[in-house]
Amino acid sequence: MNTRRRVSTRTVLVVGLLVALVLAGVVSYYASASPDGLNRVAGDLGFAGAEQASRTQDGPLAGYETAGVDGRWSGGLAGVIGCLVVLALTTGLMLVRRRSAQPTTVGGE
Template identity: 45%
Template sequence: MRKRSWGFVAVGLLVALLLAGVVSNYASSHPDGLDSSLLKGCTVDADGEITGGSCPAQQAKDHELADSPLADYGIRGVDNGFLSTGLSGVLGVLLTFAVGGGVFWLLRRRGPARPDDAGDAPREDRQPAGTAG
């Protein structure tokens, strides 16, 4: 990879880390469209707990990985919410970059098929196109 390409990748990685580590903390904590539509028909208190009514959200269950170290946009064991969310985002970006980089590295190592591998190599006794012999 050329130097210019490495610079582009490095700047992109730094921007992604900045967005994941800092800006992600300022995302809205209000329910998105799906959450809001699932709460229609229920009454909800200030903490977001369902207090009455009937709605699809009452059937919701915790995900199998709800107790994992990176569940709920944070890192379990880090008490500071801002730091927990930021570290979780940075870890996610680095993990995604490592997996993606590894896949591209493996694909690049394979390289394109060469003509002589497919039996399409030009014969030495043939003249190249456009030349007189």
């Protein structure tokens, strides 16, 4: 006899979103301040001085930090905002794709 309960898709999505937000907001507080992979390789190979300024270097989330927020919480907030932006973009793309995949009727039938 199979007595397993099915978990709804909505429950999986909500739990997944909450896990992503917690990871982005809390775990990033403990992230290393050491340079990331590309910066480290550039330093190790001696071409770090060839970098150029980015047009987005003064943006609100530049450098994985939130402008106007001091301390390590700045990175966590930037992570949460990034998750929400990605969620909004993917939701929008899914809705556009779903709408374009619906069959259209010809002649108002």
